[in-house]
Amino acid sequence: MQIFGDYHTHTTFSHGKGTVLENAHAAQEMGLKELGIADHGFGHILYGMDKRDLPKLRAEIENATAQTGVRVLLGVEANFISPNGDIDIAPADIEKFDFILVGQHRFVKARFADKFGFLLPNILGIKSKKMREKNTQAIIRAMEKYPIDAITHPKHGMAIDVLAVAKKAVETNTMIELNASKMLFSREEISQMINLGVMFLISSDAHHPEKIGCVENMLKVVKEYNIPESQVANLNKLPTFKRKKL
Ligand SMILES: [Zn+2]
Numbered sequence: 001m002q003i004f005g006d007y008h009t010h011t012t013f014s015h016g017k018g019t020v021l022e023n024a025h026a027a028q029e030m031g032l033k034e035l036g037i038a039d040h041g042f043g044h045i046l047y048g049m050d051k052r053d054l055p056k057l058r059a060e061i062e063n064a065t066a067q068t069g070v071r072v073l074l075g076v077e078a079n080f081i082s083p084n085g086d087i088d089i090a091p092a093d094i095e096k097f098d099f100i101l102v103g104q105h106r107f108v109k110a111r112f113a114d115k116f117g118f119l120l121p122n123i124l125g126i127k128s129k130k131m132r133e134k135n136t137q138a139i140i141r142a143m144e145k146y147p148i149d150a151i152t153h154p155k156h157g158m159a160i161d162v163l164a165v166a167k168k169a170v171e172t173n174t175m176i177e178l179n180a181s182k183m184l185f186s187r188e189e190i191s192q193m194i195n196l197g198v199m200f201l202i203s204s205d206a207h208h209p210e211k212i213g214c215v216e217n218m219l220k221v222v223k224e225y226n227i228p229e230s231q232v233a234n235l236n237k238l239p240t241f242k243r244k245k246l
């Protein structure tokens with residue numbers, strides 16, 4: 001049992017420690033067929049990548065593919081920026097990426113009204129019923145609006161209704177990440193998601209080349225929680241992305 005691709009990895013284009021080529025070499029050593037570079041979206045205040053760097057990033061990705069034989073893809077870990085499902089990648093920019101991951105992060109740029117009603121309560125860690133509803137709506141509406149491939153670390157640091165998100169994920173063909181850096185789900189949540197037909201994506205969320213493909217703990221979760229192999233998109237096979245060029 002192994003993953004064929006690790007699609008949530010960071011580089012020096014945001015706050016990862018390795019270059020694209022270093023990540024690709026690490027992926028090659030781990031025997032991966034594909035590697036996704038998914039640096040933080042443009043709207044992340046601390047670590048967001050610079051939109052102007054995209055052509056350079058694409059060139060480095062092509063070079064890394066040629067040098068290592070690992071197929072490197074250009075993705076992004078975008079941010080939810082409002083309860084209405086807005087993300088920090090404009091529709092016109094979506095086509096620049098091979099795949100889109102979106103996660104909830106605290107320090108992102110947002111419209112004035114959303115700063116106080118949405119971001120600040122999350123920064124402060126408020127897990128009220130109202131914030132739970134807002135966060136859940138943010139994810140659900142984003143899945144309706146954008147061709148999102150996977151939701152990264154749902155539930156991390158913020159309250160959400162896991163089942164409501166999972167239902168919409170199945171409906172919109174969006175994967176739910178099993179993040180090797182953060183185990184977020186209870187056994188019961190995993191089993192409910194299996195029953196709903198959720199497709200999971202295992203990833204390392206590596207911020208250092210050494211961590212690429214290190215997902216042993218999630219392979220253990222798959223085994224212990226009886227997640228069917230067919231419900232893990234990158235287990236013993238390659239996943240299909242909505243925007244992946246064939
Ligand atoms: Zn993240």
Ligand SMILES: [Zn+2]
Nearest residue numbers: 008010077205
């Ligand atoms: Zn990440």
